[in-house]
Amino acid sequence: MKQTVLISLRNQEEGLVRLIGVFRRRGYRIEKLSMSINQADDMKILVTFSCNQLTEHQLLHYVKKLIDVVTVEVVDDHSNFAERYITAHQSA
């Protein structure tokens, strides 16, 4: 099953690696990823991933546990949303 989430992260250098590490360690496959950093230095990341035996719910808990993560939202679809969203974020 595929799922897309929008994650808002404090832009610390390690934040992105830490986030991706959680996906890998817990056995989720990232299928698509877009990101942007705005002037206020916060980072938005849109990830589409497929689940393994752990549920997507479980993953969200692990992501939320990361100290750099501010919010996590489940969103509908990567392709429709990503370009528009990321562009808007960058110019904000």
Added chain:
Amino acid sequence: MQLSGSEMIVKCLLEQNVDTVFGYPGGAIMPLYDALYDAPIRHVLTVHEQGAAHAADGYARSCGKVGVCIATSGPGATNLVTGLATAFMDSSPVVAITGQVATSFLGRDAFQEIDIVGMTMSVTKHNFLVRDLSSLAEIVRMAFRIAASGRPGPVLIDVPRDILLAQGEFVPGFSFEKENASTDVSYQQAVISAADAISNSERPVMLVGGGIKAGQTWEEARKLADTIGIPAVSTLMGLGAFSVKDAGFLGMTGMHGHKTANWAVSEADVILGIGTRFNDRITSDCSKYVQGKTIIHLDVDPAEMSKNIPADIMIIGDLRQTLNTLNDLFLQRPSVDFSAWRKKIANWRQEFPIEYKASQLNAPWMMKHMSENIAGKSVVWVTDVGQHQMWAAQHLQIGTPREWISPGGLGTMGFGLPAAIGAQIACPDKQTVLVVGDGGFKMTGMELYTAINAKLPLIVVIINNQALGMVRQWQELFFQQRYSATILSRFDFVSFSHACGASAVEVFNPSEFSSAFEQALQSERAFVIVANVETGDLVDPMVSPGQSINQFVR
């Protein structure tokens, strides 16, 4: 106030009431060692950085304060990794400070540069590479806060050498944010459903895990058990939350759990799991484990919910609050009659008595003997990993939460001795007794020299079966007695101990053990008892791997 980065770290450690740090110096961390030289903080020099990390962990587990370890960049930092991973798996609050090559050298594979932040991401709760002096103090404060709050865990701070040396403005003081209590509707509903499930049950069991100790909520758990009249069992990590003397406490459950405890869990219709992750050593086969049961799961960490087994009722949040709320609810309700259930449990107790043989020296007897002869001293029992660990868990008469320290999650051989050093330093008024195998002792045994230098009256009991016993046990039972790489040749532990400056005796029978233990209790320096037991002694009971937890191999 103008201070160097190193001085700021020392100031921040003092703000956090740190009185002891464990570490090992080297090039990149030298500026911090210079600041420590005349700081009012005890520095314990270990033999190896792994020892420093385990000692900080043992310190934290024995007294509840954050343990601190320090290492240099490169090999010093990598040597910490096993210790951090051990603390991580057992949710122990540790702060590690590592030196790093100067900022201008980062990323150039400079001498002793290693990406320790990248390397420890998966074994720390959080970690930091300090990139400028202005953020240093706040990072140290944050590290302590993160390590100790919520579900505790290790935090690493990597500080480049130039930042340790740079001068800057230091503003003292720190704020402590308290985590908010849960009040939302789903939380309240879950608590009520949990109470209903227990009220309507016939055979409930409370399962206590290490989270009760990490959250320091054993009083509340005992009170709740008492109010409900529910029997309790413990995981390896939760031992001590209930006393073995508590009438309703049935002992340890899991792979090598007490038979009564495992039977009670198997036959239960409600499991109230508190601060446990329902690890595979506890559940054995998950689907059999949950069959016919309502699982109520209380934990501070939402990520634990339904991770290993599906929970029917999940209550996420501060354990103290939840336990108190449940207790209040039950006080208002008419009490439930669990006498039939208690009778059944009493029958199992009769059917599976714990018996001791004193005809020849054996570990279960030694555990019982030590518990009975500790002579009224407060004690901290520390173990390593293997058969001796299980014998200790099963047969020591553990009465209070902080008196049991064992590396449950990672199962790290070599943890025992350095962790015992940390515990003895944190609790000078208690007697620390380490129970360790001959294999595991050899892994970090040089730390005996640390114990001597730190003048610690540690008691070390080496259960010497001349084998990597736990692995050998599995070979005996499941690998047709093919003892591949598990039989150890004789080693002269007594001479080794003497070389480190410790007292040591070797014993072969119960009466020799008994007098050696008496002697050890009087000793003012580390005292090693080499207790020779049969290589073939096996840990009983043992659940058949992959079966339900009331099906025993032996």
